[in-house]
Amino acid sequence: MLKRRIALRNLCSTLLVLSLFSCSSSKENQVSGPDPVDYIDPIIGAITYGEKTKDAHGFGKTFPGAATPFGLVQLSPDTFTGGDNGSGYSYEHKTMEGFSFTHMSGVGWFGDLGNFLVTPTTGKLQTNRGVPENPEGGYRSRYSHDTEVTKAGYYAVTLDDYKVKAELTAAPRAGIVRFTFPENDSSRIQIDLSRRVGGTSTEQYIKVVNENTIEGWMKCPPEGGGWGGGDGNADYVVYFYCQFSKPLKDYGIWSAKIPDVPRKMKFIRQDDYQLAVKNAEIFPSKEELQGKHLGFYTNFNTKEGEQVLVKSGISFVSAAGAKENLEHDIAHWDFDRTHEEARNSWNKAIKNVVVSGGTEDEKTIFYTALYHTMIDPRTFSDVNGNYIGADKKIHQTSNFTYRTIFSGWDVFRSQFPLQTIINPKLVNDEINSLLQMAELSGRDYLPRWEMLNSYSGCMLGNPAVSVIVDAYEKGIRNYDIEKAFAYSKNTVDNTGNGELGYTHGNISKTLEYAYSDWALGTMANSLGKGEIAQEYLAKSKNYRNIWNDEVNWFRAKDSIGNWLEWKGKTVHGQGCIESNPFQQGWFVPHDIEGLRTLMGGEVAYRDELISFFENTPEDFLWNDYYNHPNEPVHHVPFMLNTAGVPHLTQKWTRKICNDAYGTDAYGLCGNEDVGQMSAWYVLASIGIHPISPGDNKYQITSPVFNEIEIQLDPDYYSGKKFRILANNNSSENIYIQAMTLNGRPLNRFWITHQEITEGGVLEMQMGTEPVIHSIN
Numbered sequence: 001m002l003k004r005r006i007a008l009r010n011l012c013s014t015l016l017v018l019s020l021f022s023c024s025s026s027k028e029n030q031v032s033g034p035d036p037v038d039y040i041d042p043i044i045g046a047i048t049y050g051e052k053t054k055d056a057h058g059f060g061k062t063f064p065g066a067a068t069p070f071g072l073v074q075l076s077p078d079t080f081t082g083g084d085n086g087s088g089y090s091y092e093h094k095t096m097e098g099f100s101f102t103h104m105s106g107v108g109w110f111g112d113l114g115n116f117l118v119t120p121t122t123g124k125l126q127t128n129r130g131v132p133e134n135p136e137g138g139y140r141s142r143y144s145h146d147t148e149v150t151k152a153g154y155y156a157v158t159l160d161d162y163k164v165k166a167e168l169t170a171a172p173r174a175g176i177v178r179f180t181f182p183e184n185d186s187s188r189i190q191i192d193l194s195r196r197v198g199g200t201s202t203e204q205y206i207k208v209v210n211e212n213t214i215e216g217w218m219k220c221p222p223e224g225g226g227w228g229g230g231d232g233n234a235d236y237v238v239y240f241y242c243q244f245s246k247p248l249k250d251y252g253i254w255s256a257k258i259p260d261v262p263r264k265m266k267f268i269r270q271d272d273y274q275l276a277v278k279n280a281e282i283f284p285s286k287e288e289l290q291g292k293h294l295g296f297y298t299n300f301n302t303k304e305g306e307q308v309l310v311k312s313g314i315s316f317v318s319a320a321g322a323k324e325n326l327e328h329d330i331a332h333w334d335f336d337r338t339h340e341e342a343r344n345s346w347n348k349a350i351k352n353v354v355v356s357g358g359t360e361d362e363k364t365i366f367y368t369a370l371y372h373t374m375i376d377p378r379t380f381s382d383v384n385g386n387y388i389g390a391d392k393k394i395h396q397t398s399n400f401t402y403r404t405i406f407s408g409w410d411v412f413r414s415q416f417p418l419q420t421i422i423n424p425k426l427v428n429d430e431i432n433s434l435l436q437m438a439e440l441s442g443r444d445y446l447p448r449w450e451m452l453n454s455y456s457g458c459m460l461g462n463p464a465v466s467v468i469v470d471a472y473e474k475g476i477r478n479y480d481i482e483k484a485f486a487y488s489k490n491t492v493d494n495t496g497n498g499e500l501g502y503t504h505g506n507i508s509k510t511l512e513y514a515y516s517d518w519a520l521g522t523m524a525n526s527l528g529k530g531e532i533a534q535e536y537l538a539k540s541k542n543y544r545n546i547w548n549d550e551v552n553w554f555r556a557k558d559s560i561g562n563w564l565e566w567k568g569k570t571v572h573g574q575g576c577i578e579s580n581p582f583q584q585g586w587f588v589p590h591d592i593e594g595l596r597t598l599m600g601g602e603v604a605y606r607d608e609l610i611s612f613f614e615n616t617p618e619d620f621l622w623n624d625y626y627n628h629p630n631e632p633v634h635h636v637p638f639m640l641n642t643a644g645v646p647h648l649t650q651k652w653t654r655k656i657c658n659d660a661y662g663t664d665a666y667g668l669c670g671n672e673d674v675g676q677m678s679a680w681y682v683l684a685s686i687g688i689h690p691i692s693p694g695d696n697k698y699q700i701t702s703p704v705f706n707e708i709e710i711q712l713d714p715d716y717y718s719g720k721k722f723r724i725l726a727n728n729n730s731s732e733n734i735y736i737q738a739m740t741l742n743g744r745p746l747n748r749f750w751i752t753h754q755e756i757t758e759g760g761v762l763e764m765q766m767g768t769e770p771v772i773h774s775i776n
Contacts (some may be wrong), residue, residue, distance in 0.1 A: 010183050011684040025747035028614045032281045036354060037347035039367035040152040045106065045677075049092040052666055053257045054621035057578075057629060061102040061669030062372060062679070063087040064148070065155040068342050069349040070403070070426065072325075072379040073314050074103040075158060075175035078114055081129065081197060082265050086111025088197045091665035095135045096143045097157060099351030100195065101314050102238065103373045104405065104451075106672020109458065110265065112226035112451065115218055115238040118205040118310055120164040120179045121188045122624050127295055128277040129192070135161060138278075139190065142395070152371060153342025168502035169339040171329035173383055176311035179333045181302035189244065189310060190297040193218050194256075199225020201238075202263050204294040209288040211247040214296060216240060217320045225264035232449075232456035236388070239662040241322035242312035245333055248298050256280035256293035260675035265516040275723035282755075309333055316452065317394055317753055321382040328383045349374055352422040353686065357706025357729060365661050366685055369678035373415055376424075376674045377403035380452070390441035390453040400432040400478075406450040408463030411633050414679035416467045417690045417698075420474050421756060425714040427471050428478040435479060445491040454470045460577055461512035462491050462519075469519040470693040473526060475754045476716065485523060492520050492536070501542040504559040507575040508632070511554070511587045518590035519694045543588050551709045554585045579632045582612065582623055586636045589692035596642075606643040612636065613652055620660035620669050626652075630668020634680050635691045641690070641749040646771030647735050647751070653684045654734045659706050686710075687724050688751065696753045702726070702734045702766070712757055719759020726764045733766040 033114065037163060044180045044395035045060025053059070065076020078100055079085075079093035084109035098119030104111050121139050130138015141161035149156040157169040164187075167182040181187045193204040193216065202224040206216035217239045220226055227234035249489070255279045288308060311333075313326025330338055350370045355363065381402035389395045395402075403426075419427050437453060438446050446464035447455045465488045472481065496513045503509035518540030525533035548555035548563055556564045556575030567574060569582035576584045579592075588595040596605040616626040627633055637656065640649040660669045661681055668677050683689040687703035708724040739746040742760040 010494070022710070024493045025338060035347055036350050036367050037152050037343055039364045040156070040346060040350075040371045041150055041364055041663065042152070042366050043091070043148070043150040043665055044365070044368045044663060045665065045672050046087070046089055046091050047348070047665040048085050048087075050090075050092040050666065052621070053334045054130065055323075055629075057108055057622060057671060058084065059666060061087050061090075061108070062668070062672045063089050063105055065089075065099070065103065066153050066168045066175065066517045067151060067173050067375060068170055068345045069374045070376070071170060071172040073101050073170050073173055073175045075101050075170045075177070076103045076104075076155065076373070077168075078117060078195075078197075079193060080132065081114070082269065084108060084110065088114040088195065091145070093132065094142060095132045095140045097129050097140045097195075099166060101312060103239075104197070105372065105673075106668075106677065107407070108232070108671050109232065109727050110198035110225065110227065110229040111728065112198050112220070112232070112234050113194065114195060115201070115220070115506070116240050116242075116312065116314070117192040117195040118177060119190050119192070119242055120159065120162060120166060121190060122162045122164070122182070122187055124181050125188065125190070125282070125297055125299075126278070127256065127280040127282075128274055129195075134742065137283060137488065141551075145532075146740065147739060151343070152346040154339050160527065167335065169342050171316070171342065171381060173187045173325035174311060174313040174329040176309060176330055176335055176338050177581045179308050179310070181306050181308060181622060183302060183304040185301045185633065186299065187302040187308075188297055188299050189308065190295060191242070192295045194293045194295070196220055196224060196226055198227065198229060198292075199265050200263050200268050201291070203292055204291040205606070206253060206294055206296055208248065208251070208290070211249075212245075213241070213243045215242065217319065223263055227451050227454065227456060228458065230264050232451060232458060233454040234456070235454060236316055236452040239315045239321060240312050241326050242310065243326070244298060245309040246298075248706060250284075250299040250507065252282055252297055253286040253289045254282050254283040254297070255289060256279040256297045257289045258293050267331060271359045278665070309335060312684065315382050316380060316388055317386045317689045318380050325383050346371065353682070354709045355707065356626055358704055358728070361643055361663050362704055364663050364684075365667065365681065369661070369681040372678035373418060373675040373682060376405040376407070377426070377433070378405055378431075380404040382752060386455065393440075393651040395436075395440070400429045403429050403433045404450065404452050405674060406434065406447065406464070407676070408448050408450070408467070409461055410631050410673035410676040411458035411679070412463040412470075412693055413464040413631055413676060414683055414689065415675040416695050418679045418683055420471060420476060420544055420753070421710060424476045424713050427467070427476050431468055431471060432590065433441050434481045434657050435483055435487060435728075436469070438490075439483075444487060446487055447492045449493075460509050462495060462516035465491050465516045466486075466519050466693050469523045472523055473694055473696050474757075481527070485527060485529075488520055488523065489532070492516050497542050500545075501539075501561060502545040502557070504578075505556050505564060507546060507554050507556050507581055508577040508579065508584050510546050511543050511759045515587065515590050515692075522694050540590055541594065543591070543750055544594065544598065547774070552600075553581055554580065578630050579627070582625065583633050585625055586612075586639065587632055589635055592639065592642050592691070602644065606645060608637070609640055609643050610645070610648065613648070618659065620656060622670070629655055631673065631676060634676075635689070637684075638689050638691050638701065641699045641701075644748045646770070647772055650735055650770070653689075653701045654704065657681060657685050658731075687726070687762075688756075697750045698753070698756070700736075700739070700749045700751055700762075702736060703729065703764070705729075712759060717757035720752040720759055721760045722759055724764075725761060726766050729766045732768050735767050735770045737765040737767045737771050739764050
């Protein structure tokens with residue numbers, strides 16, 4: 001149904017252009033197609049689990065609502081609170097709770113945010129959400145996908161139980177909702193201040209400022225669950241400054257006397273807790289209240305088709321900051337104007353990379369993927385530069401935007417290498433933010449997986465070091481370089497392979513820590529810190545300490561050197577995190593030659609790689625071989641370039657792009673992981689991708705598109721644009737026959753960051769048959 005909807009949308013766009021052209025007296029000879037922004041469809045990936053689910057990790061877990069590039073606000077629908085439903089919305093759910101102003105994109109684990117939940121209702125006021133099996137028992141409503149509209153910066157749906165159409169759009173630090181009501185003498189807008197994805201806010205405050213305005217806050221500490229069910233240590237306060245287009249005449253606050261139990265999800269699901277919420281005390285005309293479980297409502301009469309708007313600024317600093325954010329971003333009641341501004345912001349952002357050729361579906365996948373890479377790391381500071389630091393105090397910045405949600409273990413592989421090309425200023429922002437976190441937290445080392453200043457410790461490795469080193473080596477250096485190096489060194493010293501030269505019982509950690517040792521050594525070398533460089537580059541070889549000749553593969557061993565039980569390369573666990581030894585064992589990106597030697601030479605290395613892919617299922621869903629739904633293997637297709645079989649890199653990346661990505665809610669075969677899954681597609685589909693961030697190399701592969709044009713930031717790079725041309729390209733002609741770089745023959749399958757950012761043209765001739773030996 002979704003593919004049909006997208007096809008119809010594209011057809012309508014084409015027909016509209018044709019009709020306008022036929023009525024025009026313009027002398028233009030060419031009909032322009034849709035703008036790149038018109039290909040974006042945020043429904044792609046917006047499902048957690050469904051009929052096709054084969055594993056515990058599920059699908060894309062993106063949100064389908066309205067946002068702006070790297071904005072603070074993500075105004076999106078929420079179908080269910082609880083469980084591994086990190087975005088708050090999943091396409092297979094049949095009922096909807098309402099629309100909240102903050103969301104995460106593509107995360108596993110118990111999610112967070114989903115704050116300030118606004119719901120239009122009619123009839124009797126209900127103070128609890130209810131359950132999907134009995135929506136009438138709460139304020140949730142049924143809805144149909146037939147009424148959903150998902151575009152860049154816009155979302156619409158009709159809540160069937162209330163016959164209310166909701167339209168959402170966003171600005172960077174504020175959002176606005178337009179509700180179209182039926183004729184009713186008991187219409188209402190209600191706001192659940194306690195609501196939080198993966199848990200609850202534990203304390204709230206609300207004040208009626210005037211007949212159109214409310215303000216307040218919601219505290220969200222780990223005790224209320226949220227990120228990782230509370231284990232992610234997310235601890236934040238959301239402030240709001242909210243206005244209604246219809247004056248507040250009949251309004252009130254509800255307050256639930258909840259049981260004295262922990263506030264995490266497993267407790268608030270209990271019947272006694274939900275009964276207390278259902279029986280919350282109503283305080284009509286109450287103008288101010290602070291409590292543990294509050295909500296606000298405003299009642300009014302509506303005529304058929306009457307529109308009532310709600311807009312709110314959001315801040316993580318103060319109510320005054322939320323007010324300033326709203327007044328700066330949406331100082332009017334023109335919903336369509338805000339929508340157009342959001343659309344234009346996306347059109348401008350994604351025009352950094354423009355593709356031509358390819359099918360309409362491939363363009364939809366591409367531009368939506370590019371869109372998904374521009375959700376995080378999101379803005380965390382207010383329009384005035386104020387932000388809450390890792391010391392819980394207010395700070396201000398004027399020379400960078402303080403950012404948050406750094407899914408390090410995921411995004412160092414593709415997401416940040418992509419941004420170094422198309423958004424170097426963003427990379428600088430993130431590095432400055434990471435350095436502030438290290439300093440203000442008092443830890444003096446970098447977070448691994450950061451969310452709203454929390455050191456959640458999720459996953460493994462030292463990915464922030466990779467991001468810093470990759471940026472520095474590429475000339476992105478608008479931060480305190482010595483501080484960046486010092487905190488990077490502290491990080492690898494804090495979490496590394498230690499005196500053993502490997503991590504007890506763990507293949508994944510041993511290999512990833514060896515890579516971050518290499519990254520630090522590389523930066524030390526560039527800074528002229530020779531002794532440190534020598535020390536850490538030597539440590540980067542420690543991956544060899546867990547190579548076991550008996551099984552001819554990496555194998556976990558204990559702290560006294562005993563090999564642990566071996567069940568085979570494809571059996572998950574055995575010291576591997578979200579992977580098996582076959583998958584994790586390829587993570588020696590910094591020393592391919594050393595890995596090749598361990599495996600027994602060129603032929604053995606090549607044969608292992610080939611078998612890894614030949615056993616991969618056609619649908620690319622979770623499996624024991626090339627497991628695209630998860631990050632540890634994302635660099636492996638490009639390693640075929642280093643095995644003397646570059647045609648297989650071309651074959652497999654085209655196949656992955658074609659079969660592992662789609663145009664509907666199931667369009668991501670695994671968690672989006674805060675931009676990583678989509679960034680892989682963007683890079684692979686334009687024909688480049690790194691193996692080892694920090695070495696300044698991108699491996700070359702077969703582009704999906706015939707022509708790619710990358711606009712380069714003149715504040716960082718000398719070139720104006722870089723183009724990739726694939727002549728005679730098609731779904732059959734996937735193999736590179738010959739290449740030139742700026743008109744000169746290119747006899748290698750990699751290109752440097754500097755060669756790209758100096759501007760120029762990489763041109764390929766494509767054909768149906770692999771050329772194995774003509775290019776080396």
